[in-house]
Amino acid sequence: MLSKKKFKSEMRQRLREKYAMEIEDASSQELFNVLGSVIKAYYSDSWRQSWKSYLANEDKQVYYFSIEFLPGKMLKSNLLNLGILDVVSEGLAEMEIDLEDLANVEKDMALGNGGLGRLASCFMDSIASCGLPGNGNGIRYDYGLFKQRFVDGYQVELPDEWLSSGNVWEVRKESKAVDIQFSGDVWMVPDEEGHLKPVYKNQRILRAVPYDTAMIGYQNKRVNTMRLWGIEIPTSEEEKYTSIQDRRQFEDLTAVLYPDDSNERGRLVRLAQEYFFVSAGVQSILRYYLKLKKPLSCLSEYVAIHINDTHPALCVPEMMRLLLDEHGLSWEQAWEITVKVMSYTNHTIMAEALEKWPIHLMRSLLPRMYQIIEEIDRRFVEKKKLAYGSDLVERTRIIQNDQVHMAHLAIIGSHSTNGVAKLHSELLKQVVLHDFYEIYPERFNNKTNGIAERRWMQLANEPLSHVLDKHIKKSWRKNPEDLRLLLNYLDDPQVLKELAAAKLQNKEALARYIKETTGIKVLPTAIFDVQIKRLHAYKRQLLNLLHILKLYFELKENPDTAIHPRVFIFGAKAAPSYTYAKAIIKVINEVGNMINNDPAIGDRLKVVFLENYNVSLAERIIPAADVSEQISLASKEASGTSNMKLMLNGAITIATLDGANIEIRDAVGEDNIVIFGLTEQEVYAYYENQDYSALKIYEESPVLQKILNAFVDGTIPNIEFEGREIFDSLIKYNDEYFLLRDFDAYCQAQAKINEWYQDPQQWQQKSLINIANAGRFSADDTVLRYAEDIWQLNPVLKAAEKEPR
Ligand code: 26W
DSSP states (O other), X not given: OOOHXXXXXXXXXXXXHHHSOOGGGOOHHHHHHHHHHHHHHHHHHHHHHHHHHHHHHTOXXXXXXXXXXXXXXXXXXXXXXXXXXXHHHHHHHHTTOOHXXXXXXXXXXXXXXXXXXXXXXXXXXXXXXXXXXXXEEEEOOSBOSOEEEEETTEEEEEOOOTTTTOOTTEEEOGGGOEEEEESSEEEEEEOTTSOEEEEEESOEEEEEEEEEEEEEOSSSSOEEEEEEEEEEOOGGGGGGOOSHHHHHHHHGGGTBOOOOSSOOOOOXXXXXXXXXXXXXXXXXXXXXXXXXXXXXXXXXXXXXXEEESSTTTTHHHHHHHIIIIITOOOHHHHHHHHHHHEEEEOOOOOGGGSOEEEHHHHHHHOHHHHHHHHHHHHHHHHHHHHHHHHHHHHHHOSEETTEEEHHHHHHHTSSOEEESSHHHHHHIIXXXXXXHHHHOGGGEEEOOOOBXXXXXXXXXXHHHHHHHHHHHOSHHHHXXXXXXXXXXXXXXXXXXXXXXXXXXXXXXXXXXXXXXXHOOOOOTTSEEEEEESOOOXXXXXXXXXXXXXXXXXXXXXXXXXXXXXXXXXXXXXXXXXXXXXHHHHHHHHHHXXXXXXXXXXXXXXXXXEOSSOOHHHHHHHGGGOSEEEEOOOTTSOSOOSHHHHHXXXXXXXXXXXXXXXXXXXXXXXXXXXXEOSOOHHHHHHHHHHTOOOHHHHHHTOHHHHHHHHTTTSSSSTTOHHHHHHHHHHHHTSOOTTOHHHHHHHHHHHHHHHHHHHTOHHHHHHHHHHHHHTGGGGBHHHHHHHHHHHTSOOOTHHHHHHHSOO
């Protein structure tokens, strides 16, 4: 184990070597860079040993393909998992350095939009912490998700230059680079044995260079790899580029993360990005596999490839291309291997999020991919038509109306399709993918999401973690199920007091941050009501705002209305092209200004929209939350994961029966969560009967009239355009997400929250029950289920089980 003495001398030594300076003269950035290199040296052995042991034991490995990863900051997470967090923070303190200052230097690695990307990073942490041989495979974007600034209440996007001061955690692996072929033409020509071989003409070859980042297991000496691919022009191709622009056009293919998180826009560069990291990943996996000197027919016994939503679905035709064209297998052999190796997770049922690539784009950019997809489609139709009839087959085939349906390709080309929460997986089987469920019932399964509780509790919430250590000892840190031991203290006033004190400490810290960053003064004793997620109509941030306006108007009308002071905290980015979402951001900010500066309201109501919501801001907000807003229209939110993080940190959830909210209700019981609103059955009944009228509800509700009219009658200032757009979306375009229908039930639910909060003992007990039952949403359990049911990772599992969890 690393001693403080050894650590300090290492720091001094490396600072001299790297910057020829003493600790006292170094900037936080320089100290952070040196600390990063000290830590890297500390885990490099385990990293190499882990790799060598997988090779030596010929362990089956899983490769998690995701176009997004959202690690956030890694310094403290690496220190915690290495078990040296205390040694390092004390060692630095002895050199008058605050670890927090260095942690703040590190830029968030924000190579993702939201749920899907963060889940991938939670899984990376859990796969390593469970001792499973797993690798991440993605893209090294030069620019992550845009930085959000509010200018006059409007969202403005700024580039996220996360690499401007380098990235201490990555290792560039020049020697592992591979070539990626784009566009040009391809002919199938018989070779001397008569096998059809592709002949390519004027295609572009680009170089994929891997950058590896260590994924450190929790105090188990296991270190896995997240491989992110950067793009370069190979020297052999240089003469093909006539100008810098010409070069940049290709070098910029992976420059930027697409900022849409539920609306595919069919851009050529996006398709190129999808093929780039897929081809690089599959090629490097087969290169590794050949080292094992095993027949290709056994590939699925040593390799599992997971397709994280449809963005990496080209893994199916790319594996076929390599097995057919480079390894000369027959179609049948190649197909059998591919299906056994591949597995797919669906993360959304939103139609606009399901990728469908125009065949002209696929054919021009990826001619060989298109050829193979055509053949997969032809054989699927031929094979299934007889058994299932043409209608069902025409609905499930991959190529339809000149588009390539990527979800169909992923389902047909893999042995497992899972949803991310029980309700979502049921909706996939019964509604969205029902035709496929008819054909492949055995492939469909559920894997309810989870979260890395090390980051979202141990790192984000030290005050609560210490109260837990004090009363239920430390086993929960390795085995979150042990949080249930807290239930033994449900009626222990001392423990309840200490839990409340920890929450207040976090709220005071957030109140300071809010004051510093927005100038708004909030009462730490107020109810901190939090809604943090991407801005999207189905997540209904607007419903939250309608209730805030109701409270505001009530307080204006009768100032002595008894409500416990409330602070409504929002964190949300909108996709730049999503104008409706941006209109909602503007209106929330304008309503906030109106309420926060209204002397008649004072401290009783505050609305705070924190800029640039990301992983690090989430780590600040979540420990300070009293109420968790999970109010999406039932059936729309596949799972949600902020709901689990807020529950773990003792917030009480106000929720619809949607996604994983249902499983949270199952975990804590009706008395410890506030449920409201339409169920998914009722929503589907409305779709069935087409009898929903928002106008009718509006006309029958004076309260709603007052609130909605405020959007267009000038009551809310500076929203002339946005207010009209929103008013019309509800009344003229009939409120697609049934906000008006759920409004009354939501207000009653909020009144219940207000009532519960009046009794601190009762509230704290409900909070305790949420914390105690949050262990079941550990991503460690989730990945172990993937490993057992889908990836069939072998004996290493036993090792994981053996580890005291
Ligand atoms: C093509 C544009 C695009 C980009 C991203 C479409 C769809 C996506 C993601 C699938 C959207 C996403 O992040 N979905 C969220 O995934 C989480 C992890 O499973 C779930 O918890 C959320 O409910 C789901 O919205």
